[in-house]
Each structure stands twice: as C-alpha cells, then as structure tokens.
Amino acid sequence: MSDDIILETRGLTKHYGGVHALEDADFVLQRGEHVAVVGDNGAGKSTFVRQITGVEQKTRGTVIFDGREVDFKGPLEAREAGIETVFQTLALADDLDVPDNIFLGRELFKVKLGPFSILDYKAMRQATLDGLQKTAVKIPNIRNTIRNMSGGQRQCVAIARTASFHSKLTIMDEPTAALGVQETAQVENIIRTLKAAGEPLILISHNMRQVFDLVDRIIVFRRGRICANLKKQETDPQDIVAYITGAKTGPEYMETAV
Amino acid sequence: MADSTQGTGGLTFDKSKRKWPNEINIFMALILIIVIFEALGQLLPYMNNQSLLFDTRDRFDSIFNEARLRIIILQVSIIGIxxxxxxxxxxxxxxxxxxxxxxxxxxxxxxxFAQTELVNGNPNPKAIFGPWAMDLPLLVPVLVGLFCGFIAGMINGFLIAYTRIPPFIATLGMMVSARGVAKWWSRGKPVSFPTEDYAWIGSxxxxxxxxxxxxxxxxxxxKYTVYGKHTYAIGSNEDAARMSGINVARHKVLIYTIAGMLAAFAAIILSSKNLTAQTGMGIMYELDAIAMAVIGGVSLTGGRGSIIGTVLGALIFGVIISGFTFLKLDAFYQEMVKGAIIVAAVVLDQWRQQRAAMKS
Structure with missing residues (x-):
C-alpha cells in the first residue's frame, strides 16, 4: 500500500437489522485530498462516516487509516488517532467561552498538577485569536459563552476547533446546512485553509456549488452503495445529479450499483 | 469575495460587551434584603427602631452590631463549607x-478518635474505645474524618459514574446508609469530651x-484549574465533554469525593465546636447547603454558578435566618420561608435563562 493514502475502506458494510444502509463501500483518500460525499437522503453518506469514526460499529469490512487497520470503539478513539469530525449535532459546551471550547480536553497549562493543573488562559486566548484570524471567522467577543451565539457562530467555533489542531483527517457532515450566506462563506474559508495546509477532508454536502468550489473529487452514494467516483474536472453539477438520481452509474460500479 | 467574510470583525476583548456577572446581582439582592430588614426594624411598631446590622445602642466600638454579624457568619460557615x-x-x-x-x-x-482520657480527673464517661484511642495527636482524628468523607464521596461518585444511576438516587441511598452508620457506630450514644487540641478546630x-x-x-x-473547567464542561454538555476526550466518569468520582471530604471537614469543625457528636448531627444540612448554592446562582441544570455566588448565597441565607429572629418571628415561619426562598431562587434562575435565550 502506498504511503500517500491516508484512509482506505474495503467492503465497508452496515446493516441495521434487515436494512442495508451501507453495502461494500470501497473508498480511498489520498493525503491532502479533499473529497465530497454526495447523495440523496438515506443514501448512506452519514452511515459511511459513522462507521469510519467509530460512532457505530460496522457490520463487516476493513478500515485502514494512516497505514494500519483500525477498529475504533468510539469517536474518542478515532479522535485520538487523528480523525477530527464536525458532527451535525454540535459538540460544544454552552456555558464556556470560545477558547475554552476550542481547547476543551487539550488545554494548555502554566503548571502541571494532575487534575489541578493551572490553565494558561492567555496562551489559549491568543491561540484562539490567531486561529480565528487565519480562518477569517467573525465572532464579536470570544469571551462570550456559546449560549449567547447564533447558530452560525456556533458552527464556526465547532469548525475552528477542528481546524486549530493539525489532524490527520477532517470529516464534516453538512457543516453549512443551517447557516446563512455570510456564515457559509466563513465555513468555506476554513475549508480552504485546510486545503492550503494540505490536510485531507471528507465533506458531506448537498450544496453542489459548494462541492464544486471546494473539493478535488466527488463520491456519489445511492441506496447504500457507491455509484460514482469522479474527478471534479471531469464532471459538472448536472452530471452529479444524474448519478444521484440513478439516471447514470459509473462504469466501474455497473455490476453492483442499483 | 465579499468584504463581510474578510478580517476578524470586532475580535477583541471588548470589556463593555462582557456579560454583567451574576454575582453582582446576588450581591445586590443581599444588600436589598438587609435594607428590607433594616426598614422593618424601623417601621414595625414593636421593634422600637432597632437595627439589624448597625450599632444603634453604642455597644460596640464600630458602627456595626458586631455580635449579630459574628453570629450570622458563624452560623453559615459550617454549612457553607x-x-x-x-x-x-x-x-x-x-x-x-x-x-x-x-x-x-x-x-x-x-x-x-479525638477523646481525652480523663475528664475532671475521672475516666471519660463517653469513651468508645479503650485507652489506646485516648489523647491521640490531632492529626489522627482529622485524617480519620477526612477518610470517612473520602470513602462516602467516592462511593457516591462510583455509583453515579459507572452504574449510571441518577445522582439523586445514588446520594439518597448514601443519605440513608450514612445516617445508619452514625447510629450504629456507638449504638446511638453520643460521643463526647474531645482533647483540647481537637476542640481548637471549631473554637x-x-x-x-x-x-x-x-x-x-x-x-x-x-476558576483557574482544569478540574474547574472540566466540571463546568460536564455540567454544560456531558456528551461534548466526553467527545473532547475528558474522562467524564473519573472526573465525576473526583467531584463527589471532594464534596464528601468537604462535608467530612464540616463534621470535624461542628463536633469540635459542640465538643460532642450525636447521631442526629447534620440532619437537613444537605438541603440548606443546596439552598445556599441555588440562592447564590448555581443553576440546577448545570454548567453555571460560582464559589463566590455560593458564599454570597450563604450570607443571604444567614441574614434571612438572623433577620427572622431579629423580627421575633417563630422558627416555624423561618422554615416555611426558607422553602419558599429556594423555590423562588430556582424560578428566578429559569426566568433569567429564558430572558438570556430570547436576547440572543
């Protein structure tokens, strides 16, 4: 296996009882590559991501991450291995401010004293400012608690949190679904900075403009199976919609896809 | 690209935009309550223009009624801990x-473990153990006491963190069992006559x-350690805390252990102050302590509150109790009103939350 591959799945399958939510997904992600996962509702996109990040346990198949086979028992293990995920349901602590949330669970310390280690607020604040500056996220006052922020600002914090740590792989599940125009633009900016930093990304999105704007390659899911794997340059939005709706199927998937 | 996404906006620590700390509200409530009692002291006909906190009879060197102030803070200190x-x-x-x-x-x-061998030249009439446990150095009973709190708190923590039963049930069980231990220990008899050293702790x-x-x-x-930060994070969004890599179960054990040890330390001070220990000690203290925290702005939904708030809550609590005595009201009324105050504090907190949610 080549060193250029950060993530590979072979025959990844998930059945919920009799429902075949995901069937034999073979997928390869190169280092530094940004890939979009598209498909209709219930096509298996989120299921696919949940098997990789350990939120759910796969029925069968293999996941190879960073050169070795992995079997995450939970999202925390995946995170420790270097996979950062921005979930549709935001994982933020409402009563803490922005730096607290960004550094939650990986705080910077002035003095290390086990559970009573003294926090280095200044350094965390500065790092937060630097991080947000880089991603051009607008938040009026980072000392505000998350509770007092709009949905878009929250999403930006959640994503900035992902982006401020160099992870080996970032996964975003419809990061802009609930956002306004400006906020969407900010999130897209963050994704561009990830690209510039050479960090690979899996982006689940319904937004064709966004997909064509941001990623290198597009994977189409249909009824639990991958039905197309297309380079951005070789396709266009109409083409993708044809794959999503089942009007077309990639030649290499003719055997399996329905 | 549009200008709106460029730059960092007002990304500064704009002090004017910082939220009004809730502790100031609570402090103002404390002042308000004192003012109300002072006014009642002046207005009620049977009060003869007495003052709650000020020295109107010229009994003390300062302008304050030092005796009452001292009683108020002394009363709230032990439950405050x-x-x-x-x-x-x-x-x-x-x-x-x-x-x-x-x-x-x-x-x-x-x-x-704190008893003295001879009381007025006679053997200690309340002795629990033989002579080996008499006149032990101060450190022994203190460590034994803290160890009791450590064990009780840790059992609470383990039950809550690892069996996932609600804290209400786990600590309710401990409430009943620990009271049982108190009664079983000396078969209901009081334990008295501590050493002079031990009596010093609560003197x-x-x-x-x-x-x-x-x-x-x-x-x-x-405020400044990762322990505090994670405590707020868990109360705020436990799933987020878990996803962030915080060992939530271990942290909860630590929180309840610390709470148990603080209760134990309060017991040491109380028994030292009273020079005796009885099986009924501390009855209803848990509710008074919860009331102090809630009055002090600690939210029962988790994530919000502070130690400063609780200290202020304890003072409000003390002023109200003392104020009722000052107004010569029966203890029965005190209890009724105490209950009402707790409920009012929670209602106020919820109302404040809703208002904050509507603003954003």
Missing amino acids: IALGVTQVIISQGIDLSSGSIVGATAMITMS GMMPVVWFVILAILFHLIM
Whole structure:
C-alpha cells in the first residue's frame, strides 16, 4: 500500500437489522485530498462516516487509516488517532467561552498538577485569536459563552476547533446546512485553509456549488452503495445529479450499483 | 469575495460587551434584603427602631452590631463549607443529598478518635474505645474524618459514574446508609469530651476562618484549574465533554469525593465546636447547603454558578435566618420561608435563562 493514502475502506458494510444502509463501500483518500460525499437522503453518506469514526460499529469490512487497520470503539478513539469530525449535532459546551471550547480536553497549562493543573488562559486566548484570524471567522467577543451565539457562530467555533489542531483527517457532515450566506462563506474559508495546509477532508454536502468550489473529487452514494467516483474536472453539477438520481452509474460500479 | 467574510470583525476583548456577572446581582439582592430588614426594624411598631446590622445602642466600638454579624457568619460557615462541595456537584449537573448524613457519620467516628482520657480527673464517661484511642495527636482524628468523607464521596461518585444511576438516587441511598452508620457506630450514644487540641478546630471564630480559606481555595480551583473547567464542561454538555476526550466518569468520582471530604471537614469543625457528636448531627444540612448554592446562582441544570455566588448565597441565607429572629418571628415561619426562598431562587434562575435565550 502506498504511503500517500491516508484512509482506505474495503467492503465497508452496515446493516441495521434487515436494512442495508451501507453495502461494500470501497473508498480511498489520498493525503491532502479533499473529497465530497454526495447523495440523496438515506443514501448512506452519514452511515459511511459513522462507521469510519467509530460512532457505530460496522457490520463487516476493513478500515485502514494512516497505514494500519483500525477498529475504533468510539469517536474518542478515532479522535485520538487523528480523525477530527464536525458532527451535525454540535459538540460544544454552552456555558464556556470560545477558547475554552476550542481547547476543551487539550488545554494548555502554566503548571502541571494532575487534575489541578493551572490553565494558561492567555496562551489559549491568543491561540484562539490567531486561529480565528487565519480562518477569517467573525465572532464579536470570544469571551462570550456559546449560549449567547447564533447558530452560525456556533458552527464556526465547532469548525475552528477542528481546524486549530493539525489532524490527520477532517470529516464534516453538512457543516453549512443551517447557516446563512455570510456564515457559509466563513465555513468555506476554513475549508480552504485546510486545503492550503494540505490536510485531507471528507465533506458531506448537498450544496453542489459548494462541492464544486471546494473539493478535488466527488463520491456519489445511492441506496447504500457507491455509484460514482469522479474527478471534479471531469464532471459538472448536472452530471452529479444524474448519478444521484440513478439516471447514470459509473462504469466501474455497473455490476453492483442499483 | 465579499468584504463581510474578510478580517476578524470586532475580535477583541471588548470589556463593555462582557456579560454583567451574576454575582453582582446576588450581591445586590443581599444588600436589598438587609435594607428590607433594616426598614422593618424601623417601621414595625414593636421593634422600637432597632437595627439589624448597625450599632444603634453604642455597644460596640464600630458602627456595626458586631455580635449579630459574628453570629450570622458563624452560623453559615459550617454549612457553607458543605455548600462549597455541593456547588461543584451541582455545576456538574449532579446533586448531593448525602452531605448531612456524612456529617453525622463522620462526626461520630471522628470524635471517637479525638477523646481525652480523663475528664475532671475521672475516666471519660463517653469513651468508645479503650485507652489506646485516648489523647491521640490531632492529626489522627482529622485524617480519620477526612477518610470517612473520602470513602462516602467516592462511593457516591462510583455509583453515579459507572452504574449510571441518577445522582439523586445514588446520594439518597448514601443519605440513608450514612445516617445508619452514625447510629450504629456507638449504638446511638453520643460521643463526647474531645482533647483540647481537637476542640481548637471549631473554637471561637475558627469555623469562619476555615470557611474563608476553603472558599478562596476552591474559588481558585474552579476558576483557574482544569478540574474547574472540566466540571463546568460536564455540567454544560456531558456528551461534548466526553467527545473532547475528558474522562467524564473519573472526573465525576473526583467531584463527589471532594464534596464528601468537604462535608467530612464540616463534621470535624461542628463536633469540635459542640465538643460532642450525636447521631442526629447534620440532619437537613444537605438541603440548606443546596439552598445556599441555588440562592447564590448555581443553576440546577448545570454548567453555571460560582464559589463566590455560593458564599454570597450563604450570607443571604444567614441574614434571612438572623433577620427572622431579629423580627421575633417563630422558627416555624423561618422554615416555611426558607422553602419558599429556594423555590423562588430556582424560578428566578429559569426566568433569567429564558430572558438570556430570547436576547440572543
């Protein structure tokens, strides 16, 4: 296996009882590559991501991450291995401010004293400012608690949190679904900075403009199976919609896809 | 690209945009309550223009009625120490009903190791153990007491963190069991006559000294250490805390253990102050401690509150109790109103939350 591959799945399958939510997904992600996962509702996109990040346990198949086979028992293990995920349901602590949330669970310390280690607020604040500056996220006052922020600002914090740590792989599940125009633009900016930093990304999105704007390659899911794997340059939005709706199927998937 | 996404906007620490700290509201409530009692002292015909906190009869050197001030802070100090632990528990979205019983059990056990051999030249009539346990160095009973709180708190923590039963149930069980231990320990008999060293811990204004030291210590811990940060995070969004890599179960064990040890320390001070330990010690203390925290702005839904708030809550609590005595109202009314105040504090907190949610 080549060193250029950060993530590979072979025959990844998930059945919920009799429902075949995901069937034999073979997928390869190169280092530094940004890939979009598209498909209709219930096509298996989120299921696919949940098997990789350990939120759910796969029925069968293999996941190879960073050169070795992995079997995450939970999202925390995946995170420790270097996979950062921005979930549709935001994982933020409402009563803490922005730096607290960004550094939650990986705080910077002035003095290390086990559970009573003294926090280095200044350094965390500065790092937060630097991080947000880089991603051009607008938040009026980072000392505000998350509770007092709009949905878009929250999403930006959640994503900035992902982006401020160099992870080996970032996964975003419809990061802009609930956002306004400006906020969407900010999130897209963050994704561009990830690209510039050479960090690979899996982006689940319904937004064709966004997909064509941001990623290198597009994977189409249909009824639990991958039905197309297309380079951005070789396709266009109409083409993708044809794959999503089942009007077309990639030649290499003719055997399996329905 | 549009300008709107460029730059960082007002990304500064705009002090004017910082939220009005809730502690100031609570402090103003304290002042308001004092003013109300002062006014009643002047207005009620049978009060003869007495003042609650000020020295109108020229009995003291300062302008304050020092005797009453001293009683107020002394009264709230011991339960206040319990409230410091309860505050941490409630911030983590838990509850601790066992602290009063832990006080009872710890007082009984601790006192047995703090007894003096001779009382007025005669053998100690309340001796629990033989001569080997008499006149032990001060450190022995203190460590025994803290160990009792450590064990009780840790059992609470383990039950809550690893069996996932609600904190209400786990600590309710401990409340009943620990009271049982208190009664079983000496078969219901009081334990009395401590050594002089032991009596020093709770003598005079020492309870206040301990309360202040512990309040400052835990204020710093909650504000500046990762322990405090994670306690707030767990109370705020437990799933987010877990996803962020915080060992939530271990942290909860730590929170309840600390709360247990603070209750135990309150028991040491109380038994030392009273020079005796009885099985009924600390009954209803858990509710008073919860009331102090809630009055002080600690939210029962978790994530919000502070040690400073709880200290102010304790003072409000003390002023109200003392104010009722000052107005010569029966103790029955005191209890009725105490209940109403707790409910009012929670209602006020919810109302404030809703208003904050509507603003954003």
